[in-house]
Amino acid sequence: MSSILKTIKNNIATLTLNRPEVFNSFNREMALLLQSELDTAEKNPEVRAIVITGSGKAFCAGQDLKEVTSPELNPGFKKILEEHYNPIITRIRKIEKPIIGAINGVAAGAGANIALSCDVIIASENASFIQAFSKIGLVPDSAGTFFLPRLIGFQKASALMMLGEKVSAQEAEKLGMVYKVVSSENFSEEVNTIANTLANMPTKALGLTKRLLNNSMQNSLEEQLNLESKLQIESAQSDDYAEGVDAFVNKRKPNFKGE
Numbered sequence: 001m002s003s004i005l006k007t008i009k010n011n012i013a014t015l016t017l018n019r020p021e022v023f024n025s026f027n028r029e030m031a032l033l034l035q036s037e038l039d040t041a042e043k044n045p046e047v048r049a050i051v052i053t054g055s056g057k058a059f060c061a062g063q064d065l066k067e068v069t070s071p072e073l074n075p076g077f078k079k080i081l082e083e084h085y086n087p088i089i090t091r092i093r094k095i096e097k098p099i100i101g102a103i104n105g106v107a108a109g110a111g112a113n114i115a116l117s118c119d120v121i122i123a124s125e126n127a128s129f130i131q132a133f134s135k136i137g138l139v140p141d142s143a144g145t146f147f148l149p150r151l152i153g154f155q156k157a158s159a160l161m162m163l164g165e166k167v168s169a170q171e172a173e174k175l176g177m178v179y180k181v182v183s184s185e186n187f188s189e190e191v192n193t194i195a196n197t198l199a200n201m202p203t204k205a206l207g208l209t210k211r212l213l214n215n216s217m218q219n220s221l222e223e224q225l226n227l228e229s230k231l232q233i234e235s236a237q238s239d240d241y242a243e244g245v246d247a248f249v250n251k252r253k254p255n256f257k258g259e
Helices: 028-043 077-094 110-116 132-136 144-152 154-163 169-175 187-199 203-216 221-235 239-249
Strands: 004-009 012-017 049-054 058-060 099-103 106-108 120-124 128-130 166-168 180-182
Touching: 004 028, 012 028, 012 187, 028 077, 049 058, 049 187, 058 099, 058 110, 077 110, 077 203, 099 110, 099 187, 106 110, 110 128, 110 144, 120 169, 120 187, 128 169, 132 154, 144 154, 166 169, 169 180, 180 187, 203 221, 203 239
Parallel strands: 012 049, 049 099, 058 106, 099 120, 106 128, 120 180
Antiparallel strands: 004 012, 128 166
16 A cells, blocks of 8 residues: 555545554655655646645654664655655645645644645644654754744744644644644545635636745745735736636636636
């Protein structure tokens, strides 16, 4: 069985981390395969939204510690970061299609920070988030120190990373860490509804919005205003803009093609 399961339906690519026996913790094979599947989804014009989720009870428990403690299998932290996690985070942020993190269970360590890098995070009521690094004498990686302070503030992020406390889905929603918490019974249906909504929206405009948000992390106000102007002009040249305006004027539902 593959460590990443992939389905494409209704313009949605669903990538499922599939090592449930170890709570979907990453080994080298799964990390490289996820990168490959993200690349494939990015290039596939049929795909207009991407969902990342986990099989079984967990979303992802981070790094498989059996791999890093095995003399035969351990790739070393330099390779793990530079060839596994950093490229995954970079892909999630650079792919100009909406990426939904469907957090079905515990998200720990690198698994938590991969979740935080997604565009829209939907959490099951059974989900939880933990910056587990300090528990084993490590520092947060996978862009956790970049995204978490921006999502919930410096003080909260500092405390959670140093204390390594588990955050429930409900608390994560209150903190602004996730977009929405859904009951376990309705989780799959709600993820599918949001993914379908995004997959039927003007994909180019969503991708340009994502680019603006990425650049807002370091741009000055003037730089951001200039970039907004540039990308607004670009989006106004899209077929979806013409369709959206025509639909609005004629009081009908738009049929966006993502072009």
